[in-house]
Amino acid sequence: MQHLPRLFRLAVPLLAASLLLGCAVQQNPSGINDPFEQSNRQTHEFNLALSGALAGMTDGDSDGGAVTKVAANFAANLGLPNKILNSLLQGRIEPAVMNTLRLVVNTTFGVGGLFDAAGTSFDLPEHHTDFGETLYVWGVGEGAYLELPVIGPSTERDAAGKVVDFFLDPLGTVLTVREHNAVRVLRGAGNAAGKLRYAGSINDMLQGSADSYAQARLIYLQNRRFALGATSDEDVFDPYAE
Amino acid sequence: MKTFLTHMPNSTLTRRSFGASVAASFALVTMARPAFALDDASARALIDRAVGDVHEIINSGRSEAQMLIDFEGIFTRYGDVTTIARTTLGAAARQASASQMSDYTRAFGIYISHKYGRRFREFIGAQIDVTGSRPLKSFYEVRSVAHLQGMAPFELLWYVSGASGRDLFFNIVIEGVDLLNTERVEMGAMLDRRRGDINAFIADLRALG
Numbered sequence: 001m002q003h004l005p006r007l008f009r010l011a012v013p014l015l016a017a018s019l020l021l022g023c024a025v026q027q028n029p030s031g032i033n034d035p036f037e038q039s040n041r042q043t044h045e046f047n048l049a050l051s052g053a054l055a056g057m058t059d060g061d062s063d064g065g066a067v068t069k070v071a072a073n074f075a076a077n078l079g080l081p082n083k084i085l086n087s088l089l090q091g092r093i094e095p096a097v098m099n100t101l102r103l104v105v106n107t108t109f110g111v112g113g114l115f116d117a118a119g120t121s122f123d124l125p126e127h128h129t130d131f132g133e134t135l136y137v138w139g140v141g142e143g144a145y146l147e148l149p150v151i152g153p154s155t156e157r158d159a160a161g162k163v164v165d166f167f168l169d170p171l172g173t174v175l176t177v178r179e180h181n182a183v184r185v186l187r188g189a190g191n192a193a194g195k196l197r198y199a200g201s202i203n204d205m206l207q208g209s210a211d212s213y214a215q216a217r218l219i220y221l222q223n224r225r226f227a228l229g230a231t232s233d234e235d236v237f238d239p240y241a242e
Numbered sequence: 243m244k245t246f247l248t249h250m251p252n253s254t255l256t257r258r259s260f261g262a263s264v265a266a267s268f269a270l271v272t273m274a275r276p277a278f279a280l281d282d283a284s285a286r287a288l289i290d291r292a293v294g295d296v297h298e299i300i301n302s303g304r305s306e307a308q309m310l311i312d313f314e315g316i317f318t319r320y321g322d323v324t325t326i327a328r329t330t331l332g333a334a335a336r337q338a339s340a341s342q343m344s345d346y347t348r349a350f351g352i353y354i355s356h357k358y359g360r361r362f363r364e365f366i367g368a369q370i371d372v373t374g375s376r377p378l379k380s381f382y383e384v385r386s387v388a389h390l391q392g393m394a395p396f397e398l399l400w401y402v403s404g405a406s407g408r409d410l411f412f413n414i415v416i417e418g419v420d421l422l423n424t425e426r427v428e429m430g431a432m433l434d435r436r437r438g439d440i441n442a443f444i445a446d447l448r449a450l451g
Contacts, residue, residue: 119394125394126394208450209428209431210428210431210432210434210435211427211428211431211434214427214431215424215427215428218419218423218424218427219419219424222418222419222420222423223417223418223419224418225418226417226418226419227417227418231418233378233379236378236379236401237329237413237422237423238379238380238381239325239328239329239412239422240325240380240381240403240405240412241379241380
């Protein structure tokens with residue numbers, strides 16, 4: 001009986017994944033697919049106001065960002081088991097090994113992940129990945145562009161990935177539900193702290209724009225496709241070829 | 243190619259005149275397009291110089307206002323501002339008059355160098371290393387890596403072309419996000435805000451610089 005909730009927790013992401021696999025498979029789009037633009041723009045207004053408020057908070061940061069940095073490190077370390085699992089699901093052994101080494105180094109030398117010893121002393125930067133990337137590797141199409149409340153720019157594929165990542169965490173198999181929820185809260189707070197560190201420059205960039213929604217959309221899609229390796233030389237624009 | 247070859251027997255060209263015309267058109271192409279002088283090494287050398295100047299500016303310890311003026315030089319010396327400006331204006335570039343285009347190009351040059359100058363200014367203490375280059379479409383892609391304090395290094399790409407008659411960069415790409423595309427969206431939005439009135443749009447752009 002005790003194992004039932006755990007099985008259930010595993011079943012949810014698997015169900016979500018299989019639903020997604022039923023979606024149209026589309027290979028590496030280069031354009032913008034934004035059928036929900038109207039509601040996305042409303043969410044964007046809300047996010048912009050929020051990031052303006054966050055940027056205001058960082059102005060009063062007297063510790064030079066040291067506390068937020070430690071919080072962000074701690075959250076990132078707790079997020080590593082999920083990243084390792086995603087790399088394995090993608091069939092990518094090397095990043096899984098690197099992040100495992102990173103987890104070991106930062107949990108020990110980095111005092112439980114408070115400091116990024118792996119990045120600063122061992123040249124082991126974090127390999128970013130998530131279930132959105134796993135879905136990409138599995139051939140799921142990008143879907144429509146979405147701007148999510150608080151989280152910001154995303155796509156249907158990446159949003160589904162985020163939902164799955166919430167449940168898909170190896171930590172859940174060694175922790176009790178209560179402990180795991182505490183970890184989720186800590187991760188959320190730490191990631192928010194990390195966001196706070198960059199809120200200022202992102203805010204500057206978007207506030208100055210004539211259409212910050214369109215800028216944020218383009219920047220997200222270009223950067224995400226680049227990170228996934230979903231871009232090709234064919235898509236590179238050549239102004240002299242006209 | 244195949245259609246060309248199968249049509250050859252019906253053509254009025256003799257083999258000799260065909261050969262001569264090929265040679266002549268080849269000579270014409272090479273004369274008209276000194277662009278072909280561009281190679282891997284010269285594309286890379288251009289960016290080496292540009293990056294050297296960027297380092298000099300960001301480590302000069304000058305005021306922000308002075309640095310922004312210095313950054314204008316990076317774009318005018320090493321960048322094909324005419325092409326960047328025309329491309330970012332999109333379809334409106336075809337409707338604009340010659341004097342509007344020259345006003346726009348000047349305003350855009352100041353706007354873009356200040357905008358990127360402000361970003362590069364955050365690079366104080368940074369090291370940008372040119373790591374390689376490769377041909378891509380009609381131009382060269384020069385790769386560099388920016389090492390910033392307290393951040394994972396990131397890739398900075400420069401697209402260099404000789405099509406303007408000189409080796410100049412026409413695009414900068416940071417982790418997949420590129421200048422031409424982001425500015426095309428931005429210029430389009432600014433123009434929309436003025437309902438396509440190019441003169442009003444140029445005045446707005448000048449005010450931003």
